[in-house]
Amino acid sequence: MGRRAVRAGSAAEAVAEGLATLRTELEIPTSYSAEALAEAEESAARGPVDATPRHDARALELVTLDPPGSMDLDQAFHLACVGSGYIVHYAIADVAAFVTPGGALDAETHARALTYYGPDGRYGLHPPVLSEGAGSLLPDVDRPAALWRIGLDADGAITDIDVRRSWVRSRAKLTYAGVQADLDAGTADEMLHLLPVVGQLRADAQIERGGATLDVPDQEVHSSDDGTYTLAYRAGLPSEEHNSQLSLLTGIAAARLHREAGAGIWRTLAPARDSDVARLRRVAHGLGLSWPRRMSYGMFAADLDSTQPTHAAFATEATRLFRGAGYVPFGTTASPAVPTGATHSAIAAEYAHVTAPLRRLVDRYATEVALAHVAGTAVPEWVLAALDDLPATMAAGSQRANAYEKGSVDLIEAVLLAGRVGDVLDAVVVESSPSREAGGEGQARATVLVTEPAVRSRIVGPAEALALGSSTRVRVVAADPGARTVTLAVA
Incomplete structure (x- = not known):
């Protein structure tokens, strides 16, 4: 779908100023305390301090797979066939080896909870030296x-x-697009040919368990060194989904170890309400999509193609089923018992976050529980002492990160359209409901995806022009970069 650039000059300056203002409003941390920086530099120079020898796995030919330009590489993998089955090796950065519990760097990471990503840079959970x-x-x-x-x-x-503490050595830093191109051309090496095999087996198992994945078009901001910003819609590559299945597999394995240990912290999502699924079936019918009564949501969603407007509209509506995720700790004084029914409904399994400790605080703690259980040692007291507070810490960080991401996109949309007031643009309606505003008879409140530039916006107008899944034309009424708002009307 479309993209348009914010070029260097006054528009790019407006983006830079707007992003700085947004970070101030949301209190996005942009620097580290001198004490935290010193601690990070010291631990990076020193290396890990290990009470027991690490397993030497440097002969294992691991690779990383990430977006281009990524430097904070949490995960590396190796796949192999063994008999009729498979072995998945998944190496996760050992962040706990560099962070002293109760120290200045530890306090800094708890204040942040996450890495914050913006169009003009990232503000890491940990200093770049780590x-x-x-x-x-x-x-x-x-x-x-x-x-x-x-x-x-x-x-x-x-x-x-x-799972055990190890020394590893990655052989290559790969990108999703590069791996996908090699797989499509048949030129990927033997190990990488197992990625879609294992990934698809795990995706099929997820659907069979009653889980689901969503193919929703992503609206992304891209920036370049010359001060150019662009907005674009992007569909995920198969290599991304297959790689994500390795991460989900590891999280499911971690949750099993937590259950055995009687302590841990799980990522949870309540099941969708029957009324919401029934509403979604009506949406599918209204879009002309055939969803057999006996087919689960997950099986139906697996065949969606977000490049088709009706499919994109359905997927956007379906995101309502996946709201309200959180964390549940256990094995602590306040929450001693292993929870029942505490699954992640989209994954349809008990699940723990362990695969992104450089970018997400909770993973460091969840990993330590798994390591201790397999080693036959007690879970460290510093881990147990923190578990009960982590859900609130992560919720606050996620709320701030989501607001920063949305505010950044809103700003660039407004800058892109500020010079196009009065223009008529092509759009697709991906969300629509009757308007409850005064005088809203025959009116609808909708979300549209503008094709060129790649803008997503709310709009109120005649219901017949804003039918779910339909193509429509909208006029730019106003665009205010200072307020980060865009106003559209049905043309």
Whole structure:
């Protein structure tokens, strides 16, 4: 779909100023305390301090797979066939080896909770000396990691789980587009040919369990060194989904170890209400999509193609089923018992966040529980002491990160359209409901995706022009970069 650039000059300056204002409003942390920086530099120079020897896995030919330009590399993987099944090795950056519990850097990470990504840069959970240096699984250097070994049978079901502190050495820093191109051309090496095989087995298992994935067009901001900003819609590549299945697999394995240990912290999402699923079936019918009564939502959604307007509209409506995720700790004084029914409904399994500790605080703690259980040692007291407060800490960080992402996109949309007031643009309606505003008889409140430039906006207008899944034309009424708002009307 479309993209348009904010060129260097006054428009780009407006973006830079607007982003700085947004960070101030949301209190996005843009620097670290001197004490935290000193601690990070010292631990990076020192390296991990280990009470027991690390397993040497440097002969394992791991690779990383990330967007281009990424330096904070949390994960590296290796896949192999064993008999009729598979072995998944998944190395995760060992952040706990560099952060002293109760220290200045630890306090800094709790204040942030997450890495904050914006069009003009990232504001990391950890200083770059760790997140892009000593802690990152960069290629051709030795790195400390929590190395998972997960056995799968021929159907992709988990047969055995192991995780231990290790030394690893990534062989290559790969990108999704590069791997996908090699797979499509048949030129990928033998190990990478297993990525879609294992990924699809795990995706199929997720759907069979009652879970689901959504193909929703992403609206992304891109920036370049010359001060150019662009907005574009992007559909995910198969290599991204297959790689994400390796991460989900590891999170499911971690949750199993937490259950065995009687302590941990799980990522949860309540099941969709029957009324919401029934409403979604009506949406599918209204869009002319055939959803057989006996077919689960997950099976139906698996065949969606977000490049088709009606499919994109359905997927956008379906995101309402996946709201309200949180964390549930257990094994603590306040929450001693292993929870019942605390699953993640989209994954349809008990699940823990462990695969992104450089960018997400909770993963450091969830990983330590798994490591302790497999090693046959007690879960560290500093881990147990923090679990009960982590849900609130992560919720606050997520709320701030989401607001920053949305505010950044809103700003660039307004800058892109500020010079186009009065223009008529093509759009697709991806969300629509009757307007409850005064005088709203025959009116609808809708969300439209403008084709060129790639803008997503709310609009109120005649219901017949804003039918879900339909193509329409909209006029730019106003665009205010200062307020980060765009006003559209049906043309």
